[in-house]
Amino acid sequence: MKGIIFSEFLELVEDKFGLEVCQQMLDENNDEGAYTAVGTYDHKHLVKLIISLSKVTGVSIEDLQQVYGKSVFLTLFQSMPELDGQALNTFEFIKQVESYIHLEVKKLYAEANPPRFKFISSTETEMVMDYISARCFSHVCFGLILGCAEHFNEIIDIQMTPVLDDGSQVRFTLTKS
Template identity: 70%
Template sequence: MKGIIFSEFISLVEDKFGLETCQSMLDANEDPGIYTTVGTYDHRDLIKLINSLSKLTGISCADLQQVYGESVFNQLFKSMPELEGKYDSTFSFIKSVEASIHIEVKKLYPQAKPPRFNFISQSASELVMDYHSARCLSHVCFGLINGCANHFNQTVTIDMAPLSQDNSEVRFTITYV
């Protein structure tokens, strides 16, 4: 997993919970908290940090992942200036992720294993897709979808239905409000 994911998570924790909580989270994992945005790190380390933050704050891991996903969307979007003005809606952007963004990520980082999306159906007001990822971070995806809708000034409801027990496969139904 790319370091930008880790560095943005650390920044979010500092901003939302303070330096003391952030340091306690890092200390609980014997993690120095030093990540370069272009480095590659084990996704399990992020999961450990989320679990520790959950214990420190009493906020569920799922809720923390969703807040993080929503927060990190704009930073990820800004890191790809070629996307600006290319998409006009939440649905058009989400549908492009698999076909263009993940392909570019794989070109830059051949070892990368981004999540896969399988689009089931789409109407003017609803998009149904399946998320597949060995990292089981479907709640981060939920937050990214919310962040995407916010970016395009659209309001959506998101239904998330697990297709596997470990949440490595989840069906998202996204509906414009």
Template identity: 60%
Template sequence: MKGIIFTEFMDLVEAKFGLDVLDSILVEAEDEGVYTSVGSYDHRSLVKLIVLLSQKTGISPEDLQQVFGQSVFLNLYAALPNNASLGECKNSFQFVRLVEDYIHIEVKKLYAEANPPKFEFISESESEMVFDYKSARCMSHVCLGLVQGCADHFGETLEIKMDEQSTDHSHVRFFLTLVS
């Protein structure tokens, strides 16, 4: 997993819960908290930090992942290369499709070891999109938050439903409906 995800997570924890909470979960996880945005790290370290934060705050790991995904969207969006395809995106559905059709491909070109999630599109219209999220990292609630952050960015309201296709959260079907 790219380091930018770790650095963004730690920034969010510090902003929302304070430096003491961040330091506490890092100590408990035996994690030095030293990440570079372009480095690659084991996703299990992030999962461990999320679980510890959940224990400290009483907020479920799924809710923490969702909030993280939603809050990090704009920073990840701003980090994308200036590309005509990105500039042509006018709505959330176009952007979600571009994540699979362009962004994940470019990430793999830049970082051979990268293993981004896979989106498999089932159906799509102007008001509805159905796609499967597949990832060995099992962080579908981060994806949920990212989709919500995307909708916020484009000034849209989406009704989002998730249907677990596997017990370990590695395969989840997303149903997106444009409300406004």
């Protein structure tokens, strides 16, 4: 997992909960918090940080992941300026994630293993897709979708249904309001 994900997470924790909570979370994991944006790190470190943050703050792991996903959307979007203006709405953008963004990530970082989206159906008002990832960050994906909808000034109802019990495949049903 790229370091930008870690550095953005630490920035969010500091902004939302303060430096003391951020430091406590890092200390509990013997983590110095030194991540470079282009470095590659084991996603399990992020999982440990989220679990510790949940214990310290009392906020559920799922809610923390959603808040993080929503907050990091704009940073990730801005990191690919060539996409600006290529999608006119949330559904169009999400389709580009699989067909363009993840392909570009793999070109830049051969070792990258981004999640996959399997599109089941799509109309003007509803999209059904499966999120597939061994990292099981479907709640981060939920937050990213929220951030995307906010970027496009759309209200989207999001339903998540586990397809596999381990969380590695989750079905999202997105409905425009």
